[in-house]
Amino acid sequence: MVSEKRPTAGIDELLERVRRGYERVEAREAYGAARSGEALLVDIRYAALRDRDGLIPGALVIERNELEWRLDPRGSHRVPEATGHDLRVVVICNEGYASSLAAASLHQLGLHRATDLVGGFQAWRAAGLPVVS
Template sequence: METDPNGSMGLLRRVRAGLDRLSPMAALAEQQRGAVLIDLRTETHRAEAPGIPGALVIDLTVLPWRLDPGFEFRIPEATRWDTRYVLFCRHGYASSLAAWNLRQMGLHHATDIDGGFEAWQQNGLPVTYGDFNVRA
């Protein structure tokens, strides 16, 4: 990555400094202990690749509102501020920013998968085809 503190990559470095990012294997272990995995990939990217079993699909444009325990249109799983949310996108860029945003609104246990779905798949972890749990 470049070292310029400005721009998208400078922002990403600052954001990631405050996250406890997970390896794909650690994310799987946390999911098995009750963490909620959230797929932020675009519909196009999901059409091109499998998904992670048990992950919820939530569009970035509505993510904060769907996970806010006090919001009328939250998902049923969003009942507590201390829920562990593990986000992933294709490569781990958008998911880092999204996890940081969730932490800013009080979901202090939100994080993401280092390397995103690509890293998950490269590590040979479980995938599912066409079984996406989309939450609009």
């Protein structure tokens, strides 16, 4: 017996759908928000990319597979910066794709101000914003 299933959304459709759920930020806006203490930048790039391209000063580095556990304000494995559900988190991946899915996941945990950086780390660097080795 073969069951008919509806086709599922591909990754492009999924990205489009999750991105409609929040307002993404550009690099300079994220930089200003972090400098003024209004946002927590969270770098989810894997270690090889961080080693190759450098780090954003002041950004919290959390591996993608640990993100929800570290930022859930009610979680037993949260980082000290995970102070509450009103925390504005800007998730940064390499090019702005994985970070969109990560931000949507944080929304499901009640972090309603979570967003991601359009273009990711590469956009940050292209904007001439600070990077350290």
